[in-house]
Amino acid sequence: MTLHITKKLADKLKISPEVEPVGNELYSWRANYVQEHGFRFIVFMNDASRFTVVLNEVKAVKLKKLPELFICTLREALLSISVNPDVIDRYITDLGNIKYAKNSDRKRTAQLNKNIDNTWWALRSLTDDVDLSYYVNQMIYNTSGMDAVMIPAETMLDKLSVYGLPVRKCRALDLNVRLDLDGKDAVRKLRVPASMSFERLHALLQTAFGWQDYHLYSFGLFEEWSDNYYAIPDVELLLAADGDEASPDSIEMTGLKLSDYVPTYRKILYTYDFGDDWHHYIEVEDIIEDCDDGLPMLLSGYGDAPPENVGGPGGFADFLEIISDPAHKEYEHMLAWARSLWWKPFDFDNIARWIGGNKKLRNVVTANSVAVPEEKAPEKRSGLPDEAVRILNYMKSHPDRWGFVIADAPFDYCGACGSPARVCIDDNQAHEIGLLCDDCYNKVLSELTESKIPDIIPKQISVKGRGGKAYEFELEFFIFPNGMLLKATEMGKRKRRADVHGEPGDDFNVLLETLKQRIKKALSVTYIEKDAYIPGDTAVGYIEYNRERGDCDIYIDGYPFTWADLEKNISSREGWKVKIEFACADDELE
Numbered sequence: 001m002t003l004h005i006t007k008k009l010a011d012k013l014k015i016s017p018e019v020e021p022v023g024n025e026l027y028s029w030r031a032n033y034v035q036e037h038g039f040r041f042i043v044f045m046n047d048a049s050r051f052t053v054v055l056n057e058v059k060a061v062k063l064k065k066l067p068e069l070f071i072c073t074l075r076e077a078l079l080s081i082s083v084n085p086d087v088i089d090r091y092i093t094d095l096g097n098i099k100y101a102k103n104s105d106r107k108r109t110a111q112l113n114k115n116i117d118n119t120w121w122a123l124r125s126l127t128d129d130v131d132l133s134y135y136v137n138q139m140i141y142n143t144s145g146m147d148a149v150m151i152p153a154e155t156m157l158d159k160l161s162v163y164g165l166p167v168r169k170c171r172a173l174d175l176n177v178r179l180d181l182d183g184k185d186a187v188r189k190l191r192v193p194a195s196m197s198f199e200r201l202h203a204l205l206q207t208a209f210g211w212q213d214y215h216l217y218s219f220g221l222f223e224e225w226s227d228n229y230y231a232i233p234d235v236e237l238l239l240a241a242d243g244d245e246a247s248p249d250s251i252e253m254t255g256l257k258l259s260d261y262v263p264t265y266r267k268i269l270y271t272y273d274f275g276d277d278w279h280h281y282i283e284v285e286d287i288i289e290d291c292d293d294g295l296p297m298l299l300s301g302y303g304d305a306p307p308e309n310v311g312g313p314g315g316f317a318d319f320l321e322i323i324s325d326p327a328h329k330e331y332e333h334m335l336a337w338a339r340s341l342w343w344k345p346f347d348f349d350n351i352a353r354w355i356g357g358n359k360k361l362r363n364v365v366t367a368n369s370v371a372v373p374e375e376k377a378p379e380k381r382s383g384l385p386d387e388a389v390r391i392l393n394y395m396k397s398h399p400d401r402w403g404f405v406i407a408d409a410p411f412d413y414c415g416a417c418g419s420p421a422r423v424c425i426d427d428n429q430a431h432e433i434g435l436l437c438d439d440c441y442n443k444v445l446s447e448l449t450e451s452k453i454p455d456i457i458p459k460q461i462s463v464k465g466r467g468g469k470a471y472e473f474e475l476e477f478f479i480f481p482n483g484m485l486l487k488a489t490e491m492g493k494r495k496r497r498a499d500v501h502g503e504p505g506d507d508f509n510v511l512l513e514t515l516k517q518r519i520k521k522a523l524s525v526t527y528i529e530k531d532a533y534i535p536g537d538t539a540v541g542y543i544e545y546n547r548e549r550g551d552c553d554i555y556i557d558g559y560p561f562t563w564a565d566l567e568k569n570i571s572s573r574e575g576w577k578v579k580i581e582f583a584c585a586d587d588e589l590e
């Protein structure tokens with residue numbers, strides 16, 4: 001194999017390879033070394049599939065054994081997506097020895113950088129090499145154009161069919177997972193590879209039950225269930241970060257796989273949220289030696305899972321009672337709360353799609369599922385760029401942990417399309433989630449809020465003022481979580497402004513008409529003279545940041561005034577009373 005390495009990695013390895021042709025892409029890889037924020041990792045990417053191998057915590061001793069480590073982790077990463085071990089052997093034999101080459105391909109470097117971005121993302125919650133690689137290989141990547149997307153794991157499976165052997169083959173486990181809800185249990189039957197790590201099983205269970213990954217969790221392994229589930233399991237697995245909760249005998253779960261404990265232990269207790277204490281009883285029902293299914297997959301299921309923080313099985317029982325009775329006085333409130341958490345009754349197709357795998361083996365049981373009025377189905381849209389999908393997924397899975405700032409001018413580039421960006425999405429704690437241009441931001445919010453982007457949003461409009469003179473206004477349109485904003489700013493030196501806030505579902509053309517009326521009104525009034533003298537007894541304007549001055553201006557009649565300008569005006573009226581009224585941008589001041 002040829003490994004095209006960046007200068008950074010070449011310097012680390014103390015070699016200076018030459019440029020080599022790519023040859024057969026399946027045996028051509030590239031790699032970069034990243035050392036930032038206390039992290040040191042190497043990301044390897046295959047040229048044919050973008051299949052990625054991550055080596056985390058790379059220290060000098062690891063660098064010395066780089067070829068062996070790469071092959072070893074590659075094997076595990078291929079096993080993690082259920083590749084037939086015979087195919088893996090053939091592929092690794094054909095890779096042969098690593099021949100280092102200088103990385104010189106711009107397009108592939110851009111792809112590698114994208115995979116590194118996703119590795120950063122994965123490093124927020126994972127540390128294990130195989131789990132990190134698995135995560136990056138399941139992401140959706142843009143190839144060319146808006147609709148062309150690929151998933152490295154799928155592409156690699158496809159490419160490995162050249163060996164003429166069944167590409168997927170693994171030992172699989174059928175798990176029956178019962179979430180104990182005091183008689184209203186939710187059950188999901190899952191087929192998973194035996195090589196699955198406990199951390200990935202956690203992620204899978206989160207999806208299967210619609211949890212949001214807000215809380216701590218643990219796995220307890222039993223040979224037999226005890227009568228009392230507070231009994232100490234035979235083996236308890238915890239994450240290192242959960243140290244405070246750990247009993248002295250518990251084991252750090254990072255890197256541990258189901259096959260390390262199954263079939264010795266066929267009963268697993270997954271506890272999620274040590275406040276609400278959701279107990280999921282997992283039983284290994286079957287072991288399939290030569291499984292060729294796309295895994296993991298949902299085999300069947302029934303029963304609704306609770307929304308986060310509903311207050312344990314008792315709180316969930318109350319929730320179900322209210323939500324199944326539209327006449328209940330708390331019905332609307334409860335429904336709105338549940339929707340704000342993206343809670344949905346159990347929907348086999350939806351969960352199966354998120355989990356992936358082969359949907360032919362479906363066996364839907366819908367008993368024990370409450371009827372909740374359907375929300376309008378989101379309109380099918382052409383594929384969003386993968387960065388927009390990533391941001392959307394973050395917003396969906398962390399409904400109360402994101403916010404956004406819209407700057408008055410572009411300050412960087414859109415992560416999704418490369419246009420100038422002025423919207424920054426953050427996690428409400430000053431950690432940036434991503435940057436978007438106005439258009440990509442609206443696309444993401446329209447998916448998130450299931451509201452429609454108007455087909456045509458004029459970039460500017462012309463409104464006639466007194467004497468028939470036309471005034472040009474620039475239009476901006478933003479979808480917000482709770483509505484939308486249409487804003488007009490006069491073009492040229494004078495910057496009169498008007499805006500309209502709409503509710504979700506409002507007709508765009510009606511908003512535009514209201515906006516035009518407000519502009520007309522703005523054009524017809526004069527509150528202040530050019531020397532900042534207010535002849536009447538009222539002036540209405542808006543406060544806006546002035547980049548050049550590094551301070552705020554007050555815009556009245558579309559002209560900027562400093563506070564000092566106004567102060568002169570105010571002091572000339574000694575003995576008068578002053579009333580200053582501040583209002584939100586969406587309140588109309590009269």
Ligand SMILES: [Zn+2]
Nearest residue numbers: 414417437440
């Ligand atoms: Zn964009």
